[in-house]
Amino acid sequence: MKLILTGLLAGLLTATAAKADEMAFTSWGGTTQEAQTKSWAAPFEASSGIKVLQDGPTDYGKLKAMVDAGNVTWDVVDVEMDFAIKAAKDGLLEPIDYAVVPKADLDPRFSNEHAVGSFYYSFVLAWNKGTVTGEPTGWADMFDTKKFPGKRTFYKWSAPGVIEIALLADGVPADKLYPLDLDRAFKKLDTIKSDIVWWGGGAESQQLIASGEAAFGQLWNGRVFALQQDGTDVGVAWNQNLTAADVLVVPKGAKNKDSAMKFLAAATSPTGQAKFAEASGYAPINTKAKAEMPADAVKALPDAHVDGQINLDMNYWAKHRDEIATRWYAWQTK
């Protein structure tokens, strides 16, 4: 018993002692975090001597709990932009130190005082070529069960995406999406409610399409990219692809703030962004990054499909998230 205790104590002591040149990075797991580890953490460790511990998946409740309790164990966290906007307002985030993180080449759409872009993605329409005859071209086809029979899969949670898709399918022009007409969106969603299978995470969305369980789906482009790399016969419609960013934030009271800022500088550098984009199929937020990428990889990015591309309005969502969520779950559980 005594031996075990001494051992534990020794372990704790070394852990605290080593803290000085360590930091914790938290992201969503899966292929995305693997790419972040390889493209950002590994080279950063080599150049700075700071060890980057990986944790995850990102959990907003946990982040808030850490800040509230004054015991923050995460230093850099990959979150969705609308959450970052709201969290900054609630005082959960440290401001980004732009003296350390060079700002000049960052796409201004995806960075603000408390968050710096991680990558940006598109929601695209994907389908299993083995199950679907014909070629869907836009969100309207997702709602046309006569022309395209079969189950369709959508993101389960109240988040930017599905409401916009329903409105676009109903004929709302892209520049008239906001403020969102919820009544109209839910009425449109009612028409295919029994044909919807929901996915709660990226791996689930891939599984549903790959197995043909759902014929069509609203998927993150990186997940489709990974499916295609695995040799699955998946079609993609980029028409009306909906873009939004993930951002990197530093929780208020993070213990390794200085290391965190250096890490952010490395992650958002042209090289870090180029490597990550090549590995994941998500777009870089550093405008210099594409110059460092092979031409093939650039073609797979949402950047190659700016025609008909629509930006999801994260400021609108940050402001109205609760009210939309109430309607969303009421509709879903009915």
Place this chain on the structure above:
Amino acid sequence: MQGNSLRRSSVAGLPAGSGSALPALLLVGLFFIVPVVALLLRSVTDPEPGLQNYAALFGSGTYVRVFLNTFLVASVVTAVTILVAFPVAWMLAIMPPALGSIVFGIIILSMWTNLLTRTYAWMVLLQRTGVINRTLMGLGIIHEPLPLINNLAGVTIGMVYIMLPFMILPLVGTLRAIDPMTLRAAALCGASPFEAFRRILLPLSLPGIAAGGLMVFVMSLGYFVTPALLGGTSNMMLAEMIAQTVQSLLNWGLGSAAAFVLLVVTMALYAIQLRLVGAKRAGGGI
């Protein structure tokens, strides 16, 4: 044997007034009472003092629907689990011990396998393009895939499978304690097998059924992973709703209120059960 050892480990079984109860009481205080009080406090103080979280909870059609659905799912799962577990438990009770311990091992092994893995396995089996539907269609028994997943059927199948050991273990204990001679006596007196089951075996095994049933019901009420993956949104369970409220919407007051109501209802059910079956019997298998 399993049933008995489980029975002895219940807190109620500790000798009254003995000093050895102190650590147990401390643990209960630290890990149960303190968090519950914190939960209650948060539900009436976050974001501001008052009962607005409870008003929002009971005023929200969504939460009420999810509550009712949670109890419906837990009831269905408990009933089906009892039906499936009983024959298995009986078989285990009358099996030769050597063979019995092998079957027991298989049941326990399934309990130790990762929950997520088992749930994903069910997804693969139950899908429209899954093993079960493909086999049935291949054999020409059905022409359209059966809707086995993303609905109540999927949740029930997945959860019953996971809950089975918790029902079988207390039942086996009870069944083993029943003297087989009583059944033989019934047969000698002219009772049909069904009659012997209904009038001898079933009444004598009720404590085991009650203990296992309560455990399964209570565990089902708070279940998360399996219903989230195998169910659809129209049969969302409370745990998933609370997780969403707390993790994504960061509405901790409302989430705490929902969790507290669930706890109170569960405790009330437990109290009713104690009344009906008697403290000793209900607590027996847990």
